[in-house]
Amino acid sequence: MAKRSRTKSAAKQRAYDVEAEWTAADLTVLEDLKAAEALLPEDAPRALLSIRLSVWTDDTTSPVRQELDLRILARDLGYRVVGVASDLNVSATKVPPWKRKQLGDWLNNRSPEFDALLFWKLDRFVRRLSDLSAMIDWCLKYGKNLISKNDSIDLTTTAGKILVTIIGGIAEIEAANTSTRVASLWDYTKTQSEWLVGKPAYGYVTDVDEHGKVILRIEETAHRVLHWCRRAAGRPKPASARRMVRVLVRSGLCGPGLTASTLLSRLRNPALMGYRVEMDPDRARRSRLVLGKDGKPIRVAEGVFTEDEFYELQADLDRSGKNQPPRQADSPTKFRGVLICPDCGTNMIVQVNRSEKATYHYMRCQGCKSGGYGAPNPDEIYGQLVQDVLTVLGDWPVQVREYANGAEARKEVKRLRDSIAYYMKELEPGGRYSKTRFTREQAQETLDKLIADLEAIDPETTQDRWVNVHNGKTFRQHWEEGGMEAMAADLVRVGVKCEVHRTKVPKVRAPQIRLRLLIPKDVRERLIVKEDDFGEKL
Structure with a gap:
């Protein structure tokens, strides 16, 4: 199969290796720059280097070149480089700086460690004016500076603030134009019977025919999986989606990350008939057929299912779905992620059973056979958990992390x-x-x-440092004001777990319940409330 792109592999896009990407000449320059940096005074301003690429190809500015250029800039400005935040294969349009894996950690947790943020070009840093405005506000709040290698940006002057806003607006316009071109390409692609761009639906892979054109062919393993699911759903006693997932994962035909909702989404995709599809805006995680100018579906490949097989499968799935209880708007399970089963380690959830006479609530786990012993009084478990948590953590002061300049x-x-x-x-x-x-x-x-x-x-x-300031409340007061929701959110954030031990009592339907709190050793540090500077921008 011919190689169709010079795009780097996914592994190389996530990180670049010193031995693989740095030449001997690059390493020599790097050592010289570090030697010059060692001569700087102890109180020299500190610089963080930000490196970003959307797609790493042979034509793009390599992360090595970006880093060397920024280190040279830092040397010329008298800055000491304290870190390099490298986020490769990351779109600046989709992912703002504070949500990137490496740069986001520096901005949210390590801001006292640097004085200026250096980047190669503004569009390497942000492509949305709103993101740039948020970063300017953040820099002014914490006394940081933004410096670009190829743009005249300096937040220490009024002219620099105005200029960076203008440049950011231009970058956003360019990103919008790119988005328009991409949308236009997708609109054109939807009308073609040839496969031009995009990721094919599950069941298909791309290939190249004898004429060099990209085509879709059926993937053999996926073909086996889909047809087995069709037969399992058509049995007199049909297999549930969860049952199908367990069998497929155990057989090795699908990975351990497969879920019932993902499997159902695959089975209900009209693309399995070989037609072109698009996302249905009215139904989440569902696809719909794209019709051509003649009003008929556009065929792009051989169908995994015939039309009769596909619609028969949909009828079987609909029939099985009618046996499932309707999903509740508000989950009856509280403290999800806190209450766990000591035997299988899964979360405890509340199962609601309804009959003509009454509604019953049982707390069960998700890994043990039949959910283990069901606890029929979830509210009693919640009350005991609240009491135990208040006894251990309720009198601790609520501390808020603040930035001290x-x-x-x-x-x-x-x-x-x-x-x-x-x-x-x-x-x-x-x-x-x-x-x-x-x-x-x-x-x-x-x-x-x-x-x-x-x-x-x-x-x-x-x-420059973080300091912890007592806000005048204890966690008991904080949780009394916020209720169970506030306590659950704090316990999940801190990593507190509670094992629900259920012991069968002879001749008694309800098991004996015993709770065991699992509190991390560094719980005091974890309980500190950290302000989210970008919370309103998410």
Whole structure:
């Protein structure tokens, strides 16, 4: 099969390897830059390098070249490089800076460690004006600067702020034009019987025929899976989607990540008849046929199913679906992700059974046979969990992480040091304060006070850092105000688990329940509330 693109493999798009991508000449330049960086003073401003590529091809600016260019820029500006945030195969239009894997960690958790963010070009950093505006606000809040290698950007000046906004607007227009071109291409592709671009539906793979054209062919393993599912759904006692998933995963025909909803989405896709489809805007995770100018479906490949087989399968799936209880808008399960089964390790969920006379709620797990022993009183379990959590964590203070800027403290330290140096020099023989006893005593007294003030400054306060501030409430008060939802959200965030032990009691239908809290050792650190600076932008 002919190679159709120079796009790098997915593994190389996610990261680049020093030995594989850096040439000997590049490594020599890198060592020289690091040597020059070592000569910088200790208080030199710190730079974080941001590297991004949407698609890594042989024609794009390589991450190695971006890093070297930015290191040269940092050297010229007198910055010390403290880190490199490399996010490859990431679209700036779809993923804002704070949601990227590496850069997002620096912005959300490690902002005290750098003073300026350097990037190769603005469109390498952001492509949406709203994202740029959010980053400017963030930089102004935390005293950071944005610096571009190929754009005149400097947030320390009013003109620089205006210019970066204008450039960002141009980048957004360019991204919009690109989006328009891509949408136009997709609209054209939908009307063609040839396969031009896109990922084929499950059951098909792309191939190249003898004329060099891209075609779709049926994938053999998927063909076996789909036809087995069709036969299983058509039995007198049809197999459920969950049953199908278990069999397929156990047989090795499908991966362990397969879910019942994904399998149903595949089985209901009209593309399995060999027709072109598009996403149905009115039905989530469903596809619909694309009709040609003649009003008929557009065939792009041989069908995995004939039309009779496909519509017979849909009828069987519909018939099985009628036996399932309707999905509730609000889940009856509380503390999902906290309450777990000690035997299988899965989440405990509440199962609702309805009869003509009453409605019954049972708490079961998802891994044990038949859900293990069902606990018929979920509210009692919730109440006991709340009481146990309040006993252990309720009296702890709620602490909020805040950003402490050390710039003012650094200025004060510099002022004191300069003043001390001045008085020490003028107290030396021949200095202005050494001429009389009175001036010498007064200057010595001032010098002693300056030294005492300098020693009283905690060196830690001169550093940009995170500090934890008590907001005046305990977690008991916080959870009483927010209810079970607030407590559940905090427990999931912190990683607190609670094992629900169910022991069968002879001649008693309901099992005996015992709860066991599993609290991480670093729970105090995890409970600290961290403000999401980009929460409104998500």
